[in-house]
Amino acid sequence: MKTLEEIQALLARAVEQVELEREPQGLYAPVRYTLSLGGKRVRPALVLLACNLFADDVTPAVAPALGLEIFHNFTLLHDDIMDKADVRRGHPTVHRKWDEKTAILSGDAMQMVACRYMCQAPAHDLPRVLDAFTRMALEICEGQQYDMEFERRTEVTAEEYLEMIRLKTAVLLATALRIGAWIGGAGDGDADRLYDFGINLGLAFQLKDDLLDVYGDERTFGKKIGGDISCNKKTYLLIQARRLATGDDAAELARWLATDVPSHGKIEAVTALYDRLGVRRICEDKMEQYYRQAVASLDNVSVSDDKKQELRKLAGKLMLRNE
Secondary structure, three states, X not given: OOOHHHHHHHHHHHHHOOOOOOOOHHHHHHHHHHHHOOOOOHHHXXXXXXXXXXXXXXXXXHHHHHHHHHHHHHHHHHHHHHHOOOEEOOEEOHHHHOOHHHHHHHHHHHHXXXXXXXXXXXXXXXXXXXXXXXXXXXXXXXXXXXXXXXXXXXXXXXXXXXXXXXXXXXXXHHHHHHHHHHHHOOOHHHHHHHHHHHHHHHHHHHHHHXXXXXXXXXXXXXXXXXXXXXXXXXXXXXXXXXXXXXXXXXXXXXXXXXXXXOXXXXXXXXXXXXXXXXXXXXXXXXXXXXXXXXXXXXXXXXOOHHHHHHHHHHHHXXXXXXX
16 A cells, blocks of 8 residues: 555656647646646546555556546636636636736647646446546536626525535546545445545535634734635535624624725634634534544545545545644
């Protein structure tokens, strides 16, 4: 079995070898820039770790793992445009470093590069791998559409929000695990259990991201703290605050939500409201619930516990992260 560190080192070398030395440079330079920023490489690591549960040799899964990593980064390019984000992983976003047209087109190119790598899956797995990949890609678009629609709505329920993040975030982690398991030779039952592990881990992961956007350290988080508050993004924290706020708290929250101009004062005031209402604890409890469900699904995968330790380690790191 490979350790998580060995998997990450393997992926770092593989990313460096992604073939992007093509013309025109104006199209591919932003792609190289995006991939050079690193990140946690969670999704490709999940592919290889899942494969390694059932096979000693993870080489056949490397190309699909790269495909998922490139696809994930493509979605970030377009997300950053939609969110008007200035910083990603502590560096200027592509549309700020270049411009929006370049970010859109380079993102489109990344999507095609991702597909080329996915098509390098072993021939006997290729039909179901591509089916899972395209289904996941559509679900991510559905999640993004819900996210955009929520911006125009006054009320969003917690259930609606959790379904949105399942589509936008969790299905990518889950599909990474399922594809890796298939390539490693897993049966459908174990592949499904790993998919469930990924869904619950992904939900916990996004709730952690919501928390870090409010309570994280900007120096380690890689982007400005309070961005969700500034733009009235309907996170789990805000949804719970609106549910719980009464009297003066409800009036104050409504006043800040009616203020479209981002300000440090708004971030501080809404964070103080969150503290008074106890929504941080509510979010942490929900995150912990999904994490426990993820661990339970992993426990039921029919390989020895020692083989699951690296997946457990990665899941724990995601829950304890501060970036």
